[in-house]
Amino acid sequence: MAERNETDKKYGVLFVCLGNICRSPAAEEIFRTRLRRQGVEELVEVDSAGTYGGHAGDLPDERMRSEAGKRGYKLTHRARRLTEDDFRKFDMVIVMDDSNYERASRIAPDIESLNKLYRMTDFKSVSRWDHVPDPYYEGIEGFRLVIDLLEECIDGLTCKLEEDNILPRHA
Ligand code: 4NP
Numbered sequence: 496m497a498e499r500n501e502t503d504k505k506y507g508v509l510f511v512c513l514g515n516i517c518r519s520p521a522a523e524e525i526f527r528t529r530l531r532r533q534g535v536e537e538l539v540e541v542d543s544a545g546t547y548g549g550h551a552g553d554l555p556d557e558r559m560r561s562e563a564g565k566r567g568y569k570l571t572h573r574a575r576r577l578t579e580d581d582f583r584k585f586d587m588v589i590v591m592d593d594s595n596y597e598r599a600s601r602i603a604p605d606i607e608s609l610n611k612l613y614r615m616t617d618f619k620s621v622s623r624w625d626h627v628p629d630p631y632y633e634g635i636e637g638f639r640l641v642i643d644l645l646e647e648c649i650d651g652l653t654c655k656l657e658e659d660n661i662l663p664r665h666a
Contacts, residue, residue: 505538505539505540506656506661507541507584507585507586507587508539508540508542508585508586508587508589509541509544509577509581509585509587509588510523510526510541510542511543511545511577511588511590511591511595511599512590512591512592512627513545513594513598513629514545514547514549514550514556514631515543515545515574515576516550516553516555516559517555517556517559517629517630517638517641518591518627518629518630519544519545519591520555520570520574521555521559521568521645522543522591522648522649523541523542524568524570524572525563525568525646526541526649526652526653528567529649529653530653533653533662533665538661538662542572544575544576544578544581545574545576546576546595546598546602547576547598548576551574551575551576552573554570554571554572555570555572555574556631558630559630559638559641562635562638562639563642566642577599577602579604582604582605583604583608586611588603588611588612589613589614589615590614591615591626591627591629592614592628592629593626596614599612600612615627615648616644617651618648618649618650618652618654619647619648619651620647620650622643622644622647624644627644627645
């Protein structure tokens, strides 16, 4: 793949869950923090959305804000619904579970868009989870598990983007 230069459009990564108030806004901020720590935040546009629009305009769930805050992630995203246009704008659309995958596939406008769909756990390394479980009806340990999984998968996603020369390799 060709080297990127300053005139290139930013690479776009969109995280998607159901409500866009628990998993995907946490993924967005964990990834952004990771990029910032590596000094490459300006290379990637990061955002999140939900397949369900019922929480549109809301801040992330208070439980997720609290648990993420304990690990240094400040969640300020406002929920919004996934749109057809997102598939044109972003290079990767990364969902949390099979239900998100199916709903997002129905919003995708064409085959090219379907090729942009990934599961977050495609990037896992050690855990056995094949999805990031919905914590909404769970206790606080469900939120901690989500953050653990997201941190692991975002390590893997960052490595993939380095291998693909989207990001420079970090030390
Ligand atoms: P999320 O969690 O998809 O990780 O944002 C949920 C948020 C809201 C609902 C379900 C899951 N809900 O049913 O309203």
